[in-house]
Amino acid sequence: MSNNILEIKNLRKSFGGLKAVDITSLNFERNKIISLIGPNGAGKTTFFDLITGFTKQDSGTTTFDGKNISNLESFKISRLGMVRTFQLTKVFDRMTVNENILFSASSLKNDRFINSLFKSSIKSKIEQELNERKNEVLNMVNLYHMKDSYARELSGGQKKLLELARVIIQKPKILLLDEPLAGVNPKLSEDILSLINTFVKEGISILMVEHNISAVMKVSDHIVVLAEGSVIAEGSSDEIRANEKVVSAYLGKSNE
Amino acid sequence: MTDLKRNLIGLSLIVFSIGSIYLLNDEGPTRIFINLMAFAGIYAISAIGLNIHFGWTGLINFGHAAFMGVGAYTTILLIPHAAGREGSINEEGLPLFLAILIGLVASAIFGLIIGLPAIRLRGDYLAIVTIASSEIFRLVVRDQEDLTGGVYGVISFSDVFQDIRPKFLEDLSLRLDVSVGQLWVATFSWIMVILLVFLLKRLQNSPWGRALRAVREDEDAVRALGKNAVWLKLQSFMLGASIAGLSGILLAFNYGTLQVEMFVPLLTFYIWAIMILGGVGSISGPIFGSILFWAFISETDQLASLIFENADGQQIAGVRFMLVGVLIIALMILRPSGIMGKKEELLLDVK
Ligand SMILES: Nc1ncnc2c1ncn2[C@@H]1O[C@H](COP(=O)(O)OP(=O)(O)OP(=O)(O)O)[C@@H](O)[C@H]1O
Numbered sequence: 001m002s003n004n005i006l007e008i009k010n011l012r013k014s015f016g017g018l019k020a021v022d023i024t025s026l027n028f029e030r031n032k033i034i035s036l037i038g039p040n041g042a043g044k045t046t047f048f049d050l051i052t053g054f055t056k057q058d059s060g061t062t063t064f065d066g067k068n069i070s071n072l073e074s075f076k077i078s079r080l081g082m083v084r085t086f087q088l089t090k091v092f093d094r095m096t097v098n099e100n101i102l103f104s105a106s107s108l109k110n111d112r113f114i115n116s117l118f119k120s121s122i123k124s125k126i127e128q129e130l131n132e133r134k135n136e137v138l139n140m141v142n143l144y145h146m147k148d149s150y151a152r153e154l155s156g157g158q159k160k161l162l163e164l165a166r167v168i169i170q171k172p173k174i175l176l177l178d179e180p181l182a183g184v185n186p187k188l189s190e191d192i193l194s195l196i197n198t199f200v201k202e203g204i205s206i207l208m209v210e211h212n213i214s215a216v217m218k219v220s221d222h223i224v225v226l227a228e229g230s231v232i233a234e235g236s237s238d239e240i241r242a243n244e245k246v247v248s249a250y251l252g253k254s255n256e
Numbered sequence: 257m258t259d260l261k262r263n264l265i266g267l268s269l270i271v272f273s274i275g276s277i278y279l280l281n282d283e284g285p286t287r288i289f290i291n292l293m294a295f296a297g298i299y300a301i302s303a304i305g306l307n308i309h310f311g312w313t314g315l316i317n318f319g320h321a322a323f324m325g326v327g328a329y330t331t332i333l334l335i336p337h338a339a340g341r342e343g344s345i346n347e348e349g350l351p352l353f354l355a356i357l358i359g360l361v362a363s364a365i366f367g368l369i370i371g372l373p374a375i376r377l378r379g380d381y382l383a384i385v386t387i388a389s390s391e392i393f394r395l396v397v398r399d400q401e402d403l404t405g406g407v408y409g410v411i412s413f414s415d416v417f418q419d420i421r422p423k424f425l426e427d428l429s430l431r432l433d434v435s436v437g438q439l440w441v442a443t444f445s446w447i448m449v450i451l452l453v454f455l456l457k458r459l460q461n462s463p464w465g466r467a468l469r470a471v472r473e474d475e476d477a478v479r480a481l482g483k484n485a486v487w488l489k490l491q492s493f494m495l496g497a498s499i500a501g502l503s504g505i506l507l508a509f510n511y512g513t514l515q516v517e518m519f520v521p522l523l524t525f526y527i528w529a530i531m532i533l534g535g536v537g538s539i540s541g542p543i544f545g546s547i548l549f550w551a552f553i554s555e556t557d558q559l560a561s562l563i564f565e566n567a568d569g570q571q572i573a574g575v576r577f578m579l580v581g582v583l584i585i586a587l588m589i590l591r592p593s594g595i596m597g598k599k600e601e602l603l604l605d606v607k
């Protein structure tokens with residue numbers, strides 16, 4: 001199997017006359033933290049939407065872990081092990097923190113109507129096991145004390161953590177994070193970054209969109225810069241910092 | 257607010273409204289009471305179905321009456337009956353419980369057929385499609401006179417249902433001076449309500465129930481976590497539809513006749529009113545809401561006569577409409593989450 005977890009070929013999407021994404025070729029290496037940066041409206045979120053099946057692409061081929069997933073439905077892509085978060089956090093507001101995570105952890109079989117009718121209540125053995133895993137994850141993101149609160153009672157930063165807990169309990173192969181640090185205080189940012197580092201050590205590849213440049217420069221193994229839908233540069237932190245195109249399109253002079 | 261406090265409020269409201277029936281009516285209050293309980297049980301079942309759609313899954317269904325109608329027509333036409341202008345008699349028929357089962361399945365399939373194209377779309381589209389298909393159902397039934405009796409309806413189908421009535425109800429009905437037929441419909445309906453409560457308690461606290469709630473909260477997140485939101489919505493839609501079907505079947509037995517005009521949009525409106533009154537999302541809500549609703553409805557005659565000297569049918573209907581409106585407005589101000597709803601799960605919050 002190729003060392004690339006994700007391979008993109010000729011991915012295109014326009015909204016009316018606007019070319020939102022136009023990528024000829026882009027590969028992502030396995031087991032790395034890769035950051036996707038670029039100005040507002042560059043097409044980063046749209047790129048996520050396309051490869052995760054949330055938006056229909058105009059054309060292109062996406063190969064994930066050796067499988068062609070272009071035009072596959074979003075929930076099937078997720079089941080293959082490519083799981084994403086959203087730029088605007090999407091927690092289940094009127095469910096508790098516990099339920100948010102248990103829902104994610106529960107298997108399709110466990111979720112079945114027939115199974116729920118005859119066998120599994122939330123007190124069943126399977127659910128007890130899920131519960132243990134859930135507690136581990138909650139401790140990891142420091143939300144254990146909030147476990148019985150409704151998700152909508154959480155602060156913005158706590159919602160980010162909940163979203164992280166909810167995806168990580170699925171043990172995905174690759175995690176797509178859309179601005180995991182947006183609106184998060186410096187201390188919590190550090191915590192989230194160190195969580196991301198542990199994920200990678202556990203064998204999860206990370207693809208992250210983020211505007212916090214110092215964080216991006218610090219943790220990324222590789223950086224891809226998108227502008228007006230196309231890749232204008234890729235490389236290591238130092239290469240990106242030294243790239244003039246990137247400086248003029250995105251970083252600005254003050255970052256030098 | 258604790259569960260206990262909620263239950264106490266609900267119960268006292270019910271005691272008050274039923275008590276007022278006995279206070280307001282000198283003649284035959286028990287007959288009015290049994291009539292009330294029959295309708296309240298039947299509408300509660302329907303509201304329980306709607307609550308699965310809206311309260312649990314967030315689906316906006318404005319065509320609930322049609323699900324009731326599909327169940328009713330399927331079952332009633334499968335048992336011995338007389339239909340149409342001539343009242344042509346059909347003595348052949350399936351056993352009652354088999355016919356009921358097929359009726360429930362028919363409602364679920366009707367839900368599936370409507371849901372398949374509409375449920376992928378955003379919420380308001382489902383609302384439009386359900387209104388439309390409910391009216392189409394009504395017009396088709398009215399048009400297909402050979403099969404459905406058209407505007408002349410279906411009659412003489414109650415025997416098979418009354419045949420299974422337990423003997424002791426007859427003594428009881430004599431003692432209470434009420435119709436034994438209706439006493440049986442009321443009893444049967446409430447047995448069904450209780451069974452449904454057990455079923456729903458189980459489902460609500462199950463992984464499946466949790467998945468429906470997740471769909472209600474955020475479909476995109478459900479999909480991103482690898483769960484098939486469309487299929488979950490369809491299952492919810494079918495389950496709610498077949499519970500509505502049961503309600504429709506019982507409604508037909510309660511009236512003793514099956515008329516297409518029973519399934520007008522007003523019926524859907526009433527079921528929504530009951531669900532909102534009782535508390536969206538809660539299991540006991542539709543039951544409390546339905547009793548309260550029917551207590552009000554039963555007392556409209558009295559209230560109408562306070563306003564008009566000799567109220568005719570139309571005026572009573574007008575007062576009834578007004579009352580339901582006032583009841584909902586009052587409740588939305590005093591208890592926006594309904595009688596039994598939890599504030600934390602308030603589904604109709606106006607931001
Ligand atoms: N559903 C849509 N309909 C029309 N245009 C859209 C749609 N989604 C995105 N766009 C447009 O596509 C372009 C890329 O948007 P996208 O959200 O992908 O940017 P982004 O790189 O994520 O920006 P940000 O850093 O601000 O989140 C923008 O010009 C945006 O207006």
Ligand SMILES: [Mg+2]
Nearest residue numbers: 044045046087
């Ligand atoms: Mg974005």
